[in-house]
Amino acid sequence: MRNAFIPILSAVFLFLAGMLTINWQLWHMATLNSAGAARSSTFKIDAILNEAVNAADTAQRVAALGCTSGGQLELGTEAALKPHLRAIMIEQGGTIMCTSLPGNGVLIIHPETLPDEKLMLLPGNRLINGVPVLVFQRQIPGGRVIISVSDAHLRDVIAGTSENLALVVNKQQLTRTGDVSPLPTSQPSTTLASSALFPFSMAWQAPVFFDMTRLVQQGWSLMLLVFILSVAVGILWRRYAGKSTSFEEDLRKAIIRGDIVPFYQPIMNGKTGGLYGVEVLARWKHPKSGYIPPDVFIPIAERSGLIIPLTKGLMEKVVSQLKPLLPKLPDGFHIGVNISARHINSPTFIGDCNTFGQGFKGKKIKLVLEVTEREPLLDNPELIENLNTLHNSGFVIALDDFGTGYSGLSCLDALAIDYIKIDKSFVSRVSEQKDSTILLDCVIEIAKKLSLSIVAEGVETKEQLEYLNRNQINLLQGYYFGKPVSYVEFIKFLLSKPKEDIRAYEEEKV
Numbered sequence: 001m002r003n004a005f006i007p008i009l010s011a012v013f014l015f016l017a018g019m020l021t022i023n024w025q026l027w028h029m030a031t032l033n034s035a036g037a038a039r040s041s042t043f044k045i046d047a048i049l050n051e052a053v054n055a056a057d058t059a060q061r062v063a064a065l066g067c068t069s070g071g072q073l074e075l076g077t078e079a080a081l082k083p084h085l086r087a088i089m090i091e092q093g094g095t096i097m098c099t100s101l102p103g104n105g106v107l108i109i110h111p112e113t114l115p116d117e118k119l120m121l122l123p124g125n126r127l128i129n130g131v132p133v134l135v136f137q138r139q140i141p142g143g144r145v146i147i148s149v150s151d152a153h154l155r156d157v158i159a160g161t162s163e164n165l166a167l168v169v170n171k172q173q174l175t176r177t178g179d180v181s182p183l184p185t186s187q188p189s190t191t192l193a194s195s196a197l198f199p200f201s202m203a204w205q206a207p208v209f210f211d212m213t214r215l216v217q218q219g220w221s222l223m224l225l226v227f228i229l230s231v232a233v234g235i236l237w238r239r240y241a242g243k244s245t246s247f248e249e250d251l252r253k254a255i256i257r258g259d260i261v262p263f264y265q266p267i268m269n270g271k272t273g274g275l276y277g278v279e280v281l282a283r284w285k286h287p288k289s290g291y292i293p294p295d296v297f298i299p300i301a302e303r304s305g306l307i308i309p310l311t312k313g314l315m316e317k318v319v320s321q322l323k324p325l326l327p328k329l330p331d332g333f334h335i336g337v338n339i340s341a342r343h344i345n346s347p348t349f350i351g352d353c354n355t356f357g358q359g360f361k362g363k364k365i366k367l368v369l370e371v372t373e374r375e376p377l378l379d380n381p382e383l384i385e386n387l388n389t390l391h392n393s394g395f396v397i398a399l400d401d402f403g404t405g406y407s408g409l410s411c412l413d414a415l416a417i418d419y420i421k422i423d424k425s426f427v428s429r430v431s432e433q434k435d436s437t438i439l440l441d442c443v444i445e446i447a448k449k450l451s452l453s454i455v456a457e458g459v460e461t462k463e464q465l466e467y468l469n470r471n472q473i474n475l476l477q478g479y480y481f482g483k484p485v486s487y488v489e490f491i492k493f494l495l496s497k498p499k500e501d502i503r504a505y506e507e508e509k510v
Contacts, residue, residue, distance in 0.1 A: 006237065010233060011231060018222075019215075022215065023210055023219070026219050027214075034205070034206065038193035038202040039193050045198075049136060049149070055079065056136070056147060063090045064141075075099065078100065084150060084153040086148040086149060087101050087106075088100040089145070089148075090140075091112055091145075093142060096112070107128050111146055118199060119200055120134075120172070121133075121134055121167070121169045121172040121180045122134075123181075124179050124180075133150070134174070151174070154174060155174075155176050158175065165204050166204075167202060168192065168200060248300055251306055260313055262281070262282065263282070264490040265483065267279060267475055269475065272474075272500065274497060274498060274500030275500055276334060278334070279336040279370065279477065279484075280336060281294060281484045282314055302340055302342055307340045308348070314337070315356040315359075318335065318337070319356065319359030322335065322360075323360065325491070328495070330500050331364040333365055338372065353369065353390050357393075367394075369397055370421065371387065388415065399415070402447075421457055422456045422473075423457060427459055427464055430463060430467050456468050456475070457477050458478045459477065464480070
């Protein structure tokens with residue numbers, strides 16, 4: 001039941017993660033658009049105010065000439081040529097001397113009372129026509145120039161985007177609709193884009209992070225895609241989980257039926273060509289797929305805990321198959337079985353191994369427990385204790401895949417190791433190329449200094465054989481001598497080889 005919910009939860013999680021990503025992307029784009037709109041509006045109002053600056057230059061020149069009728073005409077012409085300006089006024093001595101409007105008309109009520117600020121927003125109640133304006137002022141000798149900017153043009157700039165913008169001058173704001181009003185202080189999400197030329201800013205509201213309307217309107221196609229992908233992932237996960245569960249169940253049934261059978265790969269004396277021992281390798285005799293190699297099912301067996309009954313069943317088959325061959329096997333013949341760390345840690349491990357050893361009672365067979373270095377061996381003191389107990393009982397301990405995994409020299413110090421098996425990745429480097437054996441030379445030197453026997457795995461070429469013989473590494477295993485074979489094929493191989501004097505070889509090594 002728990003496994004049934006995993007595909008659903010994974011699909012839901014993927015969909016929610018996709019929605020969150022799409023929403024973030026749309027929010028980020030909306031934020032950038034708002035900031036971009038505010039900057040663009042700032043540049044446009046800068047351009048309008050630059051017109052006011054040019055008009056102020058003209059007005060200052062007119063004021064210097066005494067505000068004649070010709071000067072008034074020049075102001076009217078200037079205002080007409082600057083489409084964004086409403087009126088130009090010259091104030092001197094507290095009196096409006098001349099304006100750009102016909103008859104020296106004035107739009108601002110009591111303009112002489114305006115504060116001396118370069119830029120300000122005036123609400124509609126300060127103007128005769130009730131329409132708010134933006135006022136630009138410049139101080140001149142004896143007075144000032146007052147220029148009003150049409151609110152219509154300002155609103156066009158503000159309304160030219162889809163963002164909620166407002167023109168802000170001295171804590172007063174003008175929005176796309178409505179009159180001039182104080183800038184609210186209770187909106188922490190308000191951001192100001194200030195002009196670099198004039199004392200004003202464009203205020204904009206940062207978009208809310210989650211907006212369902214925005215998500216549906218702008219992201220519906222991506223939402224549909226994420227939904228389809230989530231459903232697809234859920235379906236694939238369910239199928240994969242179903243296959244994984246089915247495979248594990250098939251393996252469980254195969255162990256019960258005895259479909260996990262031993263294959264035997266010979267360990268040879270590279271110098272004499274004699275058979276020294278075998279390594280037992282598991283094969284799954286599948287009714288439909290034929291023999292399945294261990295790298296397919298062993299990881300699942302270890303993960304599920306099936307490795308323990310699998311190894312016990314394999315030991316039983318090895319005893320039943322090789323016990324009748326004992327008269328044909330020389331004294332000291334090695335039978336190696338791979339043992340997982342999970343099995344070593346189990347409470348039945350020592351009993352399982354002793355039962356295995358009892359099966360060969362009466363014959364001087366060396367039972368080798370091959371412990372892979374690809375698993376951490378030193379994490380559990382009970383593991384070390386179990387292996388050392390079996391070593392004291394006569395079992396041979398071999399460290400498999402030496403030099404490739406977790407344990408290294410610390411493992412050699414903690415465990416009573418009899419053999420190390422050099423991984424084929426080192427042996428495969430041996431070639432005619434210079435320095436191809438540097439790593440292997442180091443491994444061999446370490447083993448010899450520690451007085452450890454060596455078995456070299458993965459021997460496939462004559463060149464590798466000759467190199468190992470030159471370095472007194474005589475126990476060899478690999479396709480050069482023979483691949484793992486079934487029980488029947490092993491009998492044929494055994495009968496084709498002379499009976500090796502293994503005890504004499506080991507006494508010579510000592």
